Amino acid sequence: MLKKILALLLAAAVILPAASCARKAPSEDGGKIRVSVSFDALREFAAAVGGDKVAVSVIIPDGTEPHDFEPKAQDLTALSTADILILNGLGMESWADNAVKAAGNAVLITVDASAGIQPITAADAEAASEHGQYDPHIWLSLKCAETEVQNIRDALVRADPGNKTYYQANSDDYVAALEQLYGAYAAKFAAVTNRNFVTGHAAFAYLCRDFGLSQNSVEDVFAEGEPSAKQMAALIDYCRANHVTTVFSEALLSTDVADTLARETGASVRAINTIESSEDGKTYLQRMEENLSVIYESLSA
Template sequence: MTRHAKRFIYIALLMIAACCIAGCGNSKAGLVEGKVNVVTSFYPLYDFTKQIGGDYVNVINLVPAGVEPHDWSPKSRDIKNMSGAQVFVYQGAGFEGWVKDFLGSLSSKSTVRVVEASTGANLITTDENKKEWDPHAWLSPLNAQIMANNIKTALIEADPAHKDVFEQNYQKYNAKLSELDATYKKELAATTKKEIAVSHHAFAYLCRDYGLTQMSIMGLSPDAEPTAQDLKQINAFIREHQLKYIFFEELVSDKLAKTLAKDAKVDTLVLNPLEGLTEDQIKAGEDYISIMGKNLKNLVLALQ
């Protein structure tokens, strides 16, 4: 049996279990009557939806706080919420490996509006045939504007009575993203260095937009195992460009980054790929804009 077939069967069984849990039509835990129920596949989409939908939407973020989303898969309750929501938003560009099977398992009678948020974004290819994409498009504020607009359109379709509110909220948030982009351009244009060493190859969009170059310990997936040659190359990169820091992220182990930093006699800093927030960040009221602001401060520090 192929991996795809196994995953399809897994999703189908989860949908059956979800139906049983929900009582096949009874009220669904997590979903709220009287609001547009939106299920998002991971944090940035959740935040964009909250900013645009405001009080008229109930947003459920699938990936729990503190969990890295690359290899996360939905459970029966998640399937129930996705199937019962008015809108389901996912990143696309290959980020969520489970989405294709979930969508294929939906009933033909399903009324959920499916939004591939990265549609229309300026994507980066990762192979010569242009068939595989770097999914980390949200790390470009310019792409975030496009993704937020896709979400706004779906909310208006789901709840046309509040079109004006959604449009106004989007315009306010879009202005914040424009300001974020302008601040990044201004501050990074003034730095003396343009190279960064990172643990996870997640920052190609940020580098493209603001004239930087990244060298990563791991690949597109943060749990990829680097080879001895990879470590040799990043050490050479650090020496060549006289870097003072290696960036790591908070949702995966920083052990390798800190070991490499010690060997290279450099320090470490956080560069958050915004794939999720920790519980402490949520309690502190952090969001996409504030974390991107902290990222910029650390980039400016490292690039002096």
């Protein structure tokens, strides 16, 4: 895989440096700051803070699992004329360093949106091999999202200091909305006695940290296909022993295992958003509210 990515980046390098010598004039974008982001949640954060001062493009296409993303030359061309590149960080975009080098864009501001966040160590050896030392799913935490938004604000101010007050006001408004949603569910989760839920992908550790919850993931099975009979029996025993009433499944993963668990244990299968791709025109805040609502319902049932 690494050889394939390097080959693609070398191909991009042939195209991109030439393009970077002919950066678009601000008038071509209506004077807007050109922002590239890795995936959808970051697009929403950048758009919320930047408002009508930014033009945002997304590198990872909708419907693509970010963990499996392998950039092609055309995925990287926007970097040659971008003013800002926003990355989630914590190992989420393993391709980014080579992509930035290939872009040949000397004025590109690269933002690690995870800066200042206390990371959670990867749950196990498999997760570490996929992402690196730390769990990267910070955007699924309202508290971490606040930090990401503030890091994006700081980058926009650096690129466009004349509009600092505008970006600060937008950032403050969005952080206030995140805080309002957090406050509503902090009170609800404080009242539940069952604090464990089951997901397919181990993506919600930071959300759990926000609210004192615990996720139990069957990621190995969900992510890698059909389980063996022994694995399925162990999963069924686990769900029964822990009185699991709901198994959450993500849009980009198969529901086959969740459906089987539901049949065998009487649990229901509910969708949960990982907010990696745009979904039905819903905003980040709407999808996070849906996540918190279905988790709360499963714990209070």
